[in-house]
Amino acid sequence: METSKSLNATTYITFDGYVDLHKFRYLYFVTVLLVYILIIFSNATIVCLIWTRKSLHEPMYIFIAALLLNSVLSCTNIYPKMLIDFVSEKQVISYSACLVQFFLLYCFGGSEFFLLAAMAYDRFVSISKPLQYPNILTNTTVIICLVLAWFVPALQSTISLILLHNTGVKLCNMEVKGIFCNNAIYTLHCVRPRSVTIFGVLAVVDNIVLPLLFIVFTYTKILSIVNRSCKEVRKKAAETCLPHLLVLFSLTCLSAYDIIIVRTESDFPKTVRMIMTLQIFVYQPLFNPLIYGLKMKEIHKHLKLLIYRAKII
Template sequence: MDEALNVSYITLGGYVDMDKYRYVYCVVLYAVFTLILCCNSSIIFLIVKHPNLHEPMYTFIAALLINSVLFSIIIYPKLLIDTFSEKQTVSYAACLFQAVSYYIVAYSEFLLLSAMAYDRYVSICKPLQYAAIMKKTTVNVCLVLAWFVPVCEVTGAVAVNFNMELCNLTLRGIFCNNSLYRLFCVRTEALSVYGMVLLFNLGLLPVLFILFTYGRILLISYQSCREVRVKAAQTCLPHLMVLINFSCFFTFDVCIVRLESNIPKTAHLMMTLQVVLYHPLINPIIYGLKMTEIYKHLRRLFC
């Protein structure tokens, strides 16, 4: 019975001096979690409330901020529970569920950024056809696909992983992600190939599409009048900043399995906290400050 219990529970060994810094972890995580929920929810509320923000661009921004909230809900409650626990453990089933949910949200962010890039391309490069192309139906289809496709592809990994035998019960991290791969007794080629296909379909292809789209926007706006260049800069720069920020965090997450054994524990924790603390906060800050219409409504709301 004890052996079965040990096999079904995984220790999260990524914390540094938990007994010494328990209250520091708790205060920082709770404060950031509250800030994330408030910042993202405020902008979502403004977009829903004000009719002049009921445009495809702002709808996609709201979807992206909802993604940030979902990301935080997947990660933070367990982190806060761990700060009050003597042992930081999680059942294998719960760990697998957290990892799958984490990657569904992560890949859906790439697809949402792709939809936003296409919206900006149509708006700037084909302004006369914008209303006909970016109809409400088109926007809804993009939103459904952005969440539905990752759900279908990522949950396929559950069937492959769920019955895998574990030979190591200590995860070198503070939440469950692709580091789970290191715990398996046998690392199958099929699982590696499936992971590469996921990364290519839901990560690399959207990024290439975004770069191609913004390349076209840059070329056309450079050849156009100053007004078009200003519009392109105002609406495209925030999206590119979000893409660069998120791509850097996701690259770290993908590479961590190969580099994990070579990274000191403290450095590993600090790098992981960059993803947990900064990423969900950067999106509302960028869109709140850089998108003129959202910034105007935020000033009226708080001033």
Template sequence: MDNRLNVTYITFDGHVEVHIYRYLYFVIMFTVYMLIISSNFTVVSIIVIHKSLHEPMYIFIAALLINSVLFSTVNYPKLLIDFLSEKQIISYSACLFQWFSYYCLVGSEFFLLSVMAYDRYVSICNPLQYSTIMRKNTVRMFLIFAWILPACEVSVPISLSAKKEICKFHLKGILCNSTVLKLHCVSSRLLHIYGLVVFVSAALLPVLFILFTYTRILVISYRCRGVRRKAAQTCLPHLLVLINFSCLTAYDVLLGRLEVDFPKIVHLIMTLQVTTYHSLFNPIIYGLKMRGIYEHLKRLFCKRV
């Protein structure tokens, strides 16, 4: 704690040999961050520019990619600063803000994936009612709720944590996430119960809903050969993204709740995967697997060549 400014600082204890490899870490992560921004915004720009892609499915994809960029921006600038700093520290208030932003965007990701699953369900299983159900106002409402609802849910534990006294000032990680709970002097059962409720409502229920809708789509596509190709082209990318994101989120949530002493290098690699893999994975999957986007990408890069 800095008594002069009355600011409490938390030290990140998850870095491995940062004093030796700081410039290597910085170059690699800066390159990855630039790739994340450029790849995601390339696909988003294509969706925005071409009116043929102004459909709910592509609008939700653009929102998902923007969410990935925001998620990376919450984490990467701080990581890059820490790599070049002698001490890897953060004020407790800034740590809470990073924690808040981190899980807001994770919740938004699951909500957007759920909406995309519903969009595909209506398109494939009720095509005649699609234009009536998925109106512009409905799409706007889904997008607004995708960012507002997670923010409301996550704000409760953040506000409660801000009032709790902390006795530990070393965080076993490189980012502020649910492991912040381990810094408190007294473990709060209320926070753990509420966290479980948020996990069920913001992650588990959306995943179950997505699996249910895709099961229905598979049943319909099995009965009707004409929709099999459409289902495969549009649903497979969503399922790949869901599986990837769910596995990484499960690791992140369990890490904060289980008293498992992972080797520092393993924890570092897994945390970097959470912040890197998914954000790079999304634009590649949607850019290559979604035919509408792929055709425009091919024209764009073929012209440059």
């Protein structure tokens, strides 16, 4: 029979998602450290280009910079603790620190969908109302979109933590089937409060489903417009919209894993679970700067110029 445990400052949770850590701990450490450095370098390079080049001070590129910065912050929430776990005898985290990691994880995760929705709106206005674009996508509008993109997920994550705290949950399980604190923390509780479950569903709808529906609607309208337009307009639309759609597709697939597999407590093999979990913080943060650096014409042009100057120096 499982025994419950009251929560206090010394309550520790064990991560049970690592595979053969005793054999490959140093290989894991070096590999993940190199990946983390590459993520920071690649994303920071694009963000700095957008920051320093006046020709890139447009709403579309500002949203891209925000998305890449969001990826770096999201990875920083996960990677340092993971690196510590690789070289530690026990892979543990305090329950309070676990909740903080959980909070930041879904703050940044929800923000990605809102930022992609803002990009979709930017492209829609640019293609459907090119002459009115400067009057619609003003600096104030851009700032409001950025604030909402980070504030709404943060507010919902805060409410989730408040609900957990106020319902006085107790732990019947001290192991997380994973390598960081995500939705799997709900499996630790003896009983999942109904209020937490209901609000969790609402948060998924607000942070993922609604932005996705908005993006699908927006790009459907864009597709309808470009089909009636000349070849030059279709080419411009493809250059600017395709990277956003590729990023959206990969993010949606990876988020589906976290929502469906983790919440339904599917009995996946530990190796598969670890690989899929790592993909969220390896594939997406490296994929974004690669796509925007190669597929966005203006960014690619400045990136080539930067590489050329570096060679000369």
